[in-house]
Amino acid sequence: MSDILQTIVEKRRADIERLGLNFDIEIPEKRRVGHTEFLGNAGAILEVKRASPSKGDIAPDLDPVSLATTYAEAHAQAVSVLTEMNYFKGSLRDLIAVADLMERRRKQGLHTCAVLRKDFLLYEDEIDVAYRCGADAVLLIARILDDEQLVKMAKRAQSFDMQAFVEVREKDDFRKLSVVTSALGADAAKTIVAGVNSRDLATFHTDPLIPASVRSKLPAKAVFESGILSAGDASYARSLGFTGILVGEAVAKNPSLAKDVVGAFEAGAENARGQFWKKFAERKFGRPNAHNPMVKICGITREEDGLLAAELGADMLGFVFSTTKRLTTEEFVTSFSTKLRAEGNLRVPLLVGVITDPNSEEGKTAIKLAREGVLDAVQLHGVDPKNADYAYYCAARVGEESDFDKVAALRKNGEPRVLLDAKVEGIPGGTGKTIPESLLREKAGDIPLWLAGGITPTNVAELVGKFAPELVDVSSGVEDAPGIKNSEKLKSLFAALTSL
Numbered sequence: 001m002s003d004i005l006q007t008i009v010e011k012r013r014a015d016i017e018r019l020g021l022n023f024d025i026e027i028p029e030k031r032r033v034g035h036t037e038f039l040g041n042a043g044a045i046l047e048v049k050r051a052s053p054s055k056g057d058i059a060p061d062l063d064p065v066s067l068a069t070t071y072a073e074a075h076a077q078a079v080s081v082l083t084e085m086n087y088f089k090g091s092l093r094d095l096i097a098v099a100d101l102m103e104r105r106r107k108q109g110l111h112t113c114a115v116l117r118k119d120f121l122l123y124e125d126e127i128d129v130a131y132r133c134g135a136d137a138v139l140l141i142a143r144i145l146d147d148e149q150l151v152k153m154a155k156r157a158q159s160f161d162m163q164a165f166v167e168v169r170e171k172d173d174f175r176k177l178s179v180v181t182s183a184l185g186a187d188a189a190k191t192i193v194a195g196v197n198s199r200d201l202a203t204f205h206t207d208p209l210i211p212a213s214v215r216s217k218l219p220a221k222a223v224f225e226s227g228i229l230s231a232g233d234a235s236y237a238r239s240l241g242f243t244g245i246l247v248g249e250a251v252a253k254n255p256s257l258a259k260d261v262v263g264a265f266e267a268g269a270e271n272a273r274g275q276f277w278k279k280f281a282e283r284k285f286g287r288p289n290a291h292n293p294m295v296k297i298c299g300i301t302r303e304e305d306g307l308l309a310a311e312l313g314a315d316m317l318g319f320v321f322s323t324t325k326r327l328t329t330e331e332f333v334t335s336f337s338t339k340l341r342a343e344g345n346l347r348v349p350l351l352v353g354v355i356t357d358p359n360s361e362e363g364k365t366a367i368k369l370a371r372e373g374v375l376d377a378v379q380l381h382g383v384d385p386k387n388a389d390y391a392y393y394c395a396a397r398v399g400e401e402s403d404f405d406k407v408a409a410l411r412k413n414g415e416p417r418v419l420l421d422a423k424v425e426g427i428p429g430g431t432g433k434t435i436p437e438s439l440l441r442e443k444a445g446d447i448p449l450w451l452a453g454g455i456t457p458t459n460v461a462e463l464v465g466k467f468a469p470e471l472v473d474v475s476s477g478v479e480d481a482p483g484i485k486n487s488e489k490l491k492s493l494f495a496a497l498t499s500l
Contacts, residue, residue: 003202003203004053004054004087004201004202004203004204005120005143005144005201005202006202008053008084008086008087008120009120009122009144011086012084012086012120012122013122015085015086016122016123021123021125021126021129022092022129023085023091023092025091025092025093027092027096027129027132027133028096028132028133028134029132030132031131031132031134032100032103032134033099033100033102033103033106033134034103034106035136035161035162036078036102036106036112036113036114036115036136037114037136037163038078038114038116038136038137038162038163038165038193039077039078039114039137039163039193039221039223039243039244040077040114041077042077042243042244042265042266043075043076043077043078043244043262043265043266044074044076044077044078044234044244044245044246044247044258044261044262044265044266045076045077045078045079045080045116045223045244045245045246045247046071046074046076046078046079046080046247046251046258046261046262047079047080047081047082047118047246047247047248047249047251047252048062048064048067048068048079048080048081048082048090048094048098048252049080049082049088049090049248049249049252050062050082050088050089050090050252051087051088051089052087052088052204052248052249053087053088053204054199054204055249057089058248058249058252058253059252059253060089062252064081064094064097064098065097065098065101067252067255068097068098068101068102068113069101070255070258071113071251071255071258072101072102072105072110072111072112072113073111073259074258074259074261074262075111075262075266076113076258076262077113077114077244078113078114078115078116078136078137078244079098079102079113079114079115079116080116080118080139080246080248081094081095081098081115081116081117081118081135082094082118082119083095083117083118083119084118084119084120090119092129092133095115095117095130095133095134095135096133096134098115098134099115099133099134099135100134102115102134103134114136114137114163115134115135115136115137116135116136116137116138116139116165117130117133117135117137117138117139118139119138119139120141120144121138121139121140121141121153122144122145122149123153124149124152124153124156126138126153127153127156127157127160127162128156128160130162131160131162135162136162136163137157137162137163137164137165137193138153138157138162138163138164138165139165139167139195140153140154140157140164140165140166140167141167141201142166142167142168142169142170142172142173142176142177143167143168143169143170143173143201145176147176147179147180150166150176150179150180151179151180151183154166154180154183154184154191154192155183155184157191158184158187158191163190163191163192163193164180164191164192164193165193165194165195165223166180166192166193166194166195167194167195167196167197167225168194168195168196168214168218169196169197169200169201169210174214174217177192177194177218180192181219188219189219189220189221192219192221193219193221193222193223193243193244194218194219194221194222194223195222195223195224195225195244195246196210196211196214196215196218196222196223196224196225197210197225197226198210198211198224198225198226198227199225199226199227206226206227207227207448208227208233208236208237208416209277209280209281209284209285209416209417209448210281210285211224211225211237211240211242212240212274212277212278212280212281212282212416213278213281213282213284213285213286215240215241215242215278216278216282220243221243221244222241222242222243222244223242223243223244223245223246224237224240224242224244224245224246225245225246226246226248228245228246228247228250228261229249229250229412230250230257230260230261230412230413230414231257231260231261231263231264231414232264232412232413232414232415233414234247234261234262234264234265234268234414235264235265235267235268235414236273236274236277236414236415236416237265238264238265238268238269238270238274239268239269239270239271239273239274239277240270240274240277240278241270241274241278245261245265247261271389272370272371272389272390272391273388273390273391273392275391276350276376276377276391276392276393277393277416279350279376280350283315283350284315284470289498291500292464292497292498292500293464293468293469293470293471293472293497294315294316294470294471294472295313295314295315295316295471295472295474295493295494295497296314296315296316296317296318296352296452296471296472296473296474297309297314297316297317297318297474297475297478297485297490298317298318298320298326298352298354298452298473298474298475299318299319299320299326299475299476299479299482299483299485300317300318300319300328300336300483300485301326301328301332301483301484302483302484302485303332303335303336303339304487305484305485305487305490306336306340307339307340307343307346308485308487308490309349309485309490310340310343310346310347310348310349311346312490312491312494313347313494314349315349315350315471316349316350316351316352316471316473317349317350317351317352318352318353318354318379318473318475319332319333319351319352319353319354319366319375320353320354320483321353321354321355321362321363321365321366322354322355322356322357322360322362322363322381323360323362324482325481325482325483326475326482326483327362330365330368330369333351333353333369333374333375334369334374337351337374337375350376350377351374351375351376352375352376352377352378352379353365353366353367353369353370353375353377353378353379354366354378354379354381354395355367355378355379355380355381355383356381356382356383357383358380358383358388366378367390370390370391370392371390375391376391377391377392377393378390378391378392379392379393379394379395379419380392380393380394380395381395381397381421382395382396382397385410385413385415393415393417393418393419394410394415394418394419395418395419395420395421395452396410396418396419396420396421397421397422397423398420398421398422398423398435398439398443399422399423399424399435399436399439400423400439401439401442401443403423404443407420407447411447417447417448417450417470417471418447418450419450419451419452419471419473420435420440420444420449420450420451420452420453421435421452421453421473422434422435422452422453422454423435433453433454434453434454434455434459435451435453435454437466440467444467448469448470449467449468449469449470449471450469450470450471450472450473451463451467451469451471451472451473452472452473452474452475453473454476454477455472455473455474455477456474456477456478456489456493457477457478457489457492457493457495457496458496460472460474460477460493460496460497461496461497461499461500464497464500465500472497474493477489477493478490478493
């Protein structure tokens with residue numbers, strides 16, 4: 001896909017040249033509504049959005065006042081109004097109408113949302129236009145503004161007591177965020193709210209791990225933008241420590257979802273699950289060989305095997321807490337974790353306990369170790385994650401088309417990744433069997449693949465070439481016997497991946 005962002009900006013410049021900054025729409029000569037602080041409290045920002053470049057028409061006949069009323073009654077913290085006319089079919093008229101609605105609600109003593117003007121703003125005077133139309137905040141996309149212009153526009157917003165919602169994603173965007181924050185000095189905390197878009201505005205591809213990878217680089221008030229399609233997604237974003245979420249397509253198409261999304265985000269909290277995904281995402285996007293798949297070596301039962309895997313570059317090590325031949329113990333994992341973390345010359349892999357029954361003694365031990373920080377997470381292998389209050393990710397066993405229904409349910413629950421393992425009845429994992437290729441081609445779709453089952457040094461390059469998995473999970477393929485890794489097979493596996 002071509003660079004849509006560049007196309008939108010070029011077309012918008014031409015429209016401004018032709019129609020002026022008000023796009024030939026009559027706007028108030030001065031502001032006639034009160035002010036609500038943008039994201040004064042943690043919560044959801046819900047969008048008035050008719051269309052998008054990636055989806056086409058979403059809700060072309062929406063009534064902005066009716067939709068914004070639904071959002072306010074769902075207790076959204078803010079309403080984002082798209083005013084870009086070519087690709088999003090928005091208008092300054094929508095912004096004025098929503099701001100006027102909030103003023104009426106304010107006078108009636110009803111819940112009032114802040115109003116965000118969301119557009120591809122390019123000039124300082126556009127801040128004035130937004131203010132006069134009733135906006136409480138304006139979106140400033142760092143990617144399309146140079147340092148000087150970004151600072152000028154943020155300062156103009158500050159002069160009107162408006163918040164500048166600065167969107168960042170690329171590496172240079174964070175430098176720009178630092179520049180504008182420094183320029184505003186002590187007032188930056190009040191003026192700047194940062195947002196990170198899980199959608200790449202150049203390609204419109206969405207990845208929920210992007211916000212996770214950069215949360216630690218953002219100020220206290222930060223927003224997870226795009227990709228929120230369910231209450232589960234909202235909970236996931238909250239678990240990462242975001243102050244807000246910006247939700248567009250899902251609620252514009254289905255306004256009844258607004259209450260569930262708002263409620264799920266407000267009921268959530270930053271937690272161990274979010275901490276794991278931040279660690280994983282930072283590792284994924286911080287690798288020098290980012291084009292190669294990440295590697296998990298599972299079924300570690302010997303210290304020498306785990307240390308060699310770590311030395312070769314494993315990203316995750318798995319320890320089985322289920323009654324199989326690869327069953328490990330609390331004592332071994334605790335001792336190994338201590339020794340591994342003491343190895344100053346190693347990039348320490350994430351340590352994972354694999355369970356098939358959280359109520360078994362083995363499962364309880366893994367969960368205990370995760371809560372204590374000995375393990376980074378628990379792999380719930382075929383286990384429902386409901387009510388899990390510890391760091392975890394999910395694995396699903398797939399062998400037929402209907403098994404992907406479970407994968408879809410996990411994604412709807414807000415799981416950013418799901419490990420797919422080959423399904424063999426009566427055996428939870430480590431079978432040496434592979435998932436049928438025809439099934440992966442048909443059903444995997446655009447989900448970043450985590451693949452397990454039957455992966456060996458001899459077939460890994462072919463699998464990567466066919467399916468470009470984000471992560472490969474290898475166990476029996478590098479063993480002499482269950483739990484006994486072969487050092488030459490381990491070396492061959494990593495050599496095959498390095499040569500890609």
